[in-house]
Amino acid sequence: MSRSDTKKPLRQLIHRDRQLLLMFLPVFLYYIIFCYLPMAGLAMAFEDFKMGTGFIGVFNSPFVGLRWFEQFFGSVFAWRLIRNTFLLSFYSLLFGFPIPIIFAICITQMRGRRLAKGAQVITYLPYFISTVVVVGMMTNFLSPSNGIINQFIKTLGGKPINFMSDPKWFRRLYVISGSWQSFGFNAIIFVAAIMGIDPSLYEAMRVDGATRFQQIIHLIIPMIADTVILLLIMTLGNLLNVGFEKVYLMYSPAVYETGDVIATYVYRQGIENKNFSYAAAVGLFYSAVGFVFVVGSNTLSRRVTGSSLW
Amino acid sequence: MKKLLSVVLALALALSCLSAVAESAITDQEGASVSMLAMNSWYSTVDLKDAYLLKKVADNANVTVEWTLIDPTTYSDTVSPMLAAGQDLPDIIQLPDTDNNMTYLSSGMFVKLDEHLDIMPNYSKYLEANPFIKASLTAVDGHIYYVPQTVVTNNYQPVLMLNMPWLEKAGLEVPTTLDDFVAMLRYYKENDMNGNGDPNDEIPMSVQSAFLPYMFGPAFGLDLVSGFYADDNGVVHYAAAEDAYKDYLTFLNGLYNEGLLEVEFTSLNRDQITERCANDLTGATFDFSWQMSNLYSAQYENYDGTKGIIAGVAPLSGAHKGFYVGRNPVSGCFGVNSKSDNIELAVKFLDYAMSEEAQDLYVWGEEGLTYEVDADGNRHFLPRCTEDTIWYQGLGINAPNMPSQQSTPATDVLLPAWHVQNDREFEEPYIRAPFPNVYSTTDETSTISMYLVDVQTYVDERAVAFICGYASIEDEFDSYIATLKSLQIDELIKVKQAQYDRFAAAMK
Numbered sequence: 001m002s003r004s005d006t007k008k009p010l011r012q013l014i015h016r017d018r019q020l021l022l023m024f025l026p027v028f029l030y031y032i033i034f035c036y037l038p039m040a041g042l043a044m045a046f047e048d049f050k051m052g053t054g055f056i057g058v059f060n061s062p063f064v065g066l067r068w069f070e071q072f073f074g075s076v077f078a079w080r081l082i083r084n085t086f087l088l089s090f091y092s093l094l095f096g097f098p099i100p101i102i103f104a105i106c107i108t109q110m111r112g113r114r115l116a117k118g119a120q121v122i123t124y125l126p127y128f129i130s131t132v133v134v135v136g137m138m139t140n141f142l143s144p145s146n147g148i149i150n151q152f153i154k155t156l157g158g159k160p161i162n163f164m165s166d167p168k169w170f171r172r173l174y175v176i177s178g179s180w181q182s183f184g185f186n187a188i189i190f191v192a193a194i195m196g197i198d199p200s201l202y203e204a205m206r207v208d209g210a211t212r213f214q215q216i217i218h219l220i221i222p223m224i225a226d227t228v229i230l231l232l233i234m235t236l237g238n239l240l241n242v243g244f245e246k247v248y249l250m251y252s253p254a255v256y257e258t259g260d261v262i263a264t265y266v267y268r269q270g271i272e273n274k275n276f277s278y279a280a281a282v283g284l285f286y287s288a289v290g291f292v293f294v295v296g297s298n299t300l301s302r303r304v305t306g307s308s309l310w
Numbered sequence: 311m312k313k314l315l316s317v318v319l320a321l322a323l324a325l326s327c328l329s330a331v332a333e334s335a336i337t338d339q340e341g342a343s344v345s346m347l348a349m350n351s352w353y354s355t356v357d358l359k360d361a362y363l364l365k366k367v368a369d370n371a372n373v374t375v376e377w378t379l380i381d382p383t384t385y386s387d388t389v390s391p392m393l394a395a396g397q398d399l400p401d402i403i404q405l406p407d408t409d410n411n412m413t414y415l416s417s418g419m420f421v422k423l424d425e426h427l428d429i430m431p432n433y434s435k436y437l438e439a440n441p442f443i444k445a446s447l448t449a450v451d452g453h454i455y456y457v458p459q460t461v462v463t464n465n466y467q468p469v470l471m472l473n474m475p476w477l478e479k480a481g482l483e484v485p486t487t488l489d490d491f492v493a494m495l496r497y498y499k500e501n502d503m504n505g506n507g508d509p510n511d512e513i514p515m516s517v518q519s520a521f522l523p524y525m526f527g528p529a530f531g532l533d534l535v536s537g538f539y540a541d542d543n544g545v546v547h548y549a550a551a552e553d554a555y556k557d558y559l560t561f562l563n564g565l566y567n568e569g570l571l572e573v574e575f576t577s578l579n580r581d582q583i584t585e586r587c588a589n590d591l592t593g594a595t596f597d598f599s600w601q602m603s604n605l606y607s608a609q610y611e612n613y614d615g616t617k618g619i620i621a622g623v624a625p626l627s628g629a630h631k632g633f634y635v636g637r638n639p640v641s642g643c644f645g646v647n648s649k650s651d652n653i654e655l656a657v658k659f660l661d662y663a664m665s666e667e668a669q670d671l672y673v674w675g676e677e678g679l680t681y682e683v684d685a686d687g688n689r690h691f692l693p694r695c696t697e698d699t700i701w702y703q704g705l706g707i708n709a710p711n712m713p714s715q716q717s718t719p720a721t722d723v724l725l726p727a728w729h730v731q732n733d734r735e736f737e738e739p740y741i742r743a744p745f746p747n748v749y750s751t752t753d754e755t756s757t758i759s760m761y762l763v764d765v766q767t768y769v770d771e772r773a774v775a776f777i778c779g780y781a782s783i784e785d786e787f788d789s790y791i792a793t794l795k796s797l798q799i800d801e802l803i804k805v806k807q808a809q810y811d812r813f814a815a816a817m818k
Contacts, residue, residue: 051417052396075764076796144573162573165774253770254576254778260767273763274390274413 045069045281051274061277068281077265085261085286088247089239091175097235099183101228104190105216120191123184135249138177139164165254174250174259178243189231193224230305237297240290262286334667335372336658343374344652344659345400347389348644348711350379353703361706362679363671371662373655376400379711393419396649401656404711405456405643410747411755415455420645421653424454429654430661433457443639445816449749457660457713459642464741465718465733466599467636468524469622471606473593476503488529488561488628495570495594504590513592515565516583519576521596523549524635526561528742529628530554535635536745537766538806544814546807550769551794556787557629559776566777576774584609587620595620599737603729604696615726622732625740636741644713663712672714675707691723748809757805761798768797 014021041055045068053060072078103123110116126134141147142163150160163169197220205215244263251259262282270279302308351358358364359377368375378400380388386406392399393406393414409415427434437444437454447454476498477484485491495514502509517525523534532549533539540546549555565571572578580601586592587609595606599622606620607613625632644663646656662668674681674689680702681689695702708714722730750758772790775781 049394051394051414052419053417054395054397071760076793077764077767139577160573162778165576165778167775167780252576252774253767254774256767256771257775268767269763271387271391273759274394275759275763276394278759 042280042284044277045284047277049277068278069285071278072282072285081260081262081265084258085240085242088171088174088242088261091171092178093235093239095175096179096182097232099179100186101190103183104187104194105220107187107191108194109212120184124188126181127185129181131243131246132249134177134181135246138173165252167255167257170251170255170259174246190224190227193227194220197223226305230301230307233297233301237294239293240286334370334662334665336662337372337655342372342655343376344402344656345376346402347378347400348404349382349385351703351710352382353700355700356703358706358711361704363675364706364709364712367663367668367671370667371659373659382710399647399649401647401650401652402660403645403647405645408640408643408747411750411758412449415449416752419648420455421648421657422453422455423457423646423657426657429658432665433661436664446640446747450751456643456645457664458640459713460639461637461641461716462718462721463637463639465738466721467634467737467741468521468597469599469634469737470525470625471595471597471602471620471622474619474621476593479503484623486624486627488626491626492570498593499570503593511591513572513586514570515594516578516586516592517575517596518578518580522562525596526558528633529626529630530558531630532558533635533744538745540745540810544810546803546810548799548803551791551799556783559783562777563779563783567779599733603726616728618728618732622736624736632740633742634737634740636743638744638747640747660713669715672707672709672712673717673720675705680705680707746813748813750809754805754809757801761802765794765797765799765802768793
């Protein structure tokens with residue numbers, strides 16, 4: 001929309017963009033139904049929810065103020081849940097973020113175009129494997145009795161490790177498998193950014209006698225820095241958004257110590273144990289922290305790069 | 311003359327009524343229907359929507375049932391949010407649990423059935439005949455809200471099963487103590503029990519982690535299955551907070567370190583154990599008795615149906631005399647939606663579903679279809695029932711979606727004679743009742759919902775850590791107990807004590 005559009009009547013604008021708007025409609029409905037309407041149920045967090053009264057609406061159940069929040073922060077698990085949630089996403093970011101960049105640089109520096117294309121396709125395919133399958137593969141490969149990894153360890157004379165039920169291993173497995181699954185896909189945007197660099201710049205550097213490594217350090221990295229920073233900031237906004245499905249599939253009581261995150265705790269309390277109000281309160285706290293992160297990273301983005309979401 | 315005429319007329323009227331609808335009909339209205347939300351079959355390839363026997367029950371009652379059937383493995387997760395939302399619910403609802411915290415009934419979602427007992431002749435009769443069940447269904451407010459689904463309690467419960475040929479080959483007596491049992495496991499680990507030339511492929515014991523508390527808890531005097539239990543003096547304890555629990559963990563940690571409890575015990579499942587039986591790889595297991603003959607023993611080539619290969623034995627004793635943990639009879643509940651505009655019909659249908667006629671259909675099916683009657687008047691299931699499980703289950707036998715009542719005699723006829731005898735000899739005498747299901751008061755509910763989940767989470771995760779040695783029992787057991795205390799375990803024990811006292815009083 002250009003500025004002159006504001007002078008046209010709204011109806012005319014809608015008519016002109018009707019096809020675009022129609023395409024946008026499902027997205028709009030998705031957010032209304034699954035993100036905005038449920039907010040009306042947040043009142044539950046301050047009530048003692050009674051079964052059968054419906055999730056949406058205020059004053060259906062007795063008001064209990066901050067009782068559920070007090071219960072959560074008084075619980076021995078509160079700190080552990082917050083720590084686990086934060087650390088799991090922090091490590092995912094720490095290890096998951098640089099890998100696609102390094103990979104993108106390698107891919108673009110390869111001489112054989114075919115090889116580069118092939119490597120790219122192979123590495124981004126795992127992104128489309130369902131989480132259930134990935135966790136199933138992990139369980140199989142890592143099985144202490146007949147998993148391939150432990151067979152290898154045994155052949156080398158080591159003692160088999162029970163990866164999936166040792167709390168020490170939970171975060172590593174989560175981060176490694178997550179990076180494996182997404183680094184090829186995430187590299188695409190960096191590959192595009194690197195491809196966008198004017199070839200004459202490389203030529204100029206070569207004429208000046210720069211090595212390949214110097215080209216990377218002094219040309220590619222500065223040229224893609226903006227993209228990197230923008231993406232980093234946007235990822236920061238989602239820092240607390242750990243994948244519920246994957247944690248839920250991977251964890252068991254044995255690894256709650258490192259694997260139990262706020263989202264899974266809310267699920268257990270709300271859906272499995274029917275403490276709907278308590279679960280709503282914990283979920284609200286989680287969303288509030290997430291909100292701070294999003295606003296914070298947006299502000300940061302505006303300061304650093306001059307561009308922001310709002 | 312006038313009198314005679316009126317008698318004739320009355321008779322004719324009565325006859326015409328009889329011809330129109332069966333005696334068991336709960337309505338004479340054409341096309342009446344009730345909607346019902348319930349569990350589907352446990353067999354994933356079976357859909358009970360058009361099950362023959364259930365249709366027959368509905369036909370007898372002269373109604374059609376509009377089913378909403380949900381997979382039993384996700385029933386609770388699917389149905390509890392539906393009930394919480396409370397919108398557009400059907401007339402009859404199978405609850406996701408037995409509602410001991412009165413979560414549902416205190417919100418007024420369900421009809422008080424005791425106020426309708428005048429139109430529930432079958433259910434009234436049932437309650438009179440079963441005072442124990444009546445006591446456990448009577449809520450704190452004195453009303454009865456649900457019609458139960460019940461299970462056998464003192465037979466065919468989880469039991470220790472041993473590989474009998476291995477035991478014979480080893481020349482060992484049936485172990486009755488923990489020490490003998492461990493000695494047996496060690497022997498199996500060292501020797502080539504299945505005679506395939508490889509002494510290392512034997513897995514001495516294959517037990518799913520959920521059954522470890524059933525198997526070893528009693529030898530330490532603990533009912534870890536119920537969690538809370540009352541001792542002989544009626545004092546309630548929490549098993550995982552007792553001193554004996556430390557010995558239990560130490561014992562299991564010992565088994566784990568020695569490799570007698572496999573590294574993967576937390577993820578072992580029944581399919582894997584069945585496969586091990588098929589390859590003659592394992593010497594002991596612990597499972598619901600039901601699996602003994604038709605699942606585990608049936609895997610062996612030389613099983614002829616007259617003698618068990620994997621067979622049940624008496625419980626193991628340790629510092630305490632062993633026992634097996636039984637079950638509470640009420641396993642499920644059906645209630646009538648108080649917002650339904652069809653309450654009377656729904657109540658009557660539930661009542662008919664409790665009638666002997668309907669119960670007979672769930673248990674036996676139909677003569678000529680599933681069973682035949684021999685010259686002595688005894689019923690026998692037809693061969694197709696065991697040969698074609700999917701067909702048999704598809705009829706709606708045992709009706710997981712109806713208030714069906716399991717019984718020991720009806721279970722006996724499905725099993726080979728040796729299995730029935732095994733149950734009477736090694737299981738029934740050793741069964742101890744679990745902690746009773748008692749309705750909670752509002753205050754109790756708030757204590758339970760506030761603390762119990764966290765306690766259970768903590769106990770579960772520490773149990774694995776202690777057994778696998780991620781945490782040292784010597785160093786950390788005291789801090790484990792201290793954490794349980796800070797999770798208000800004492801408050802919970804107080805609540806359970808009050809509930810137990812109420813139950814004991816009601817049973818007097």
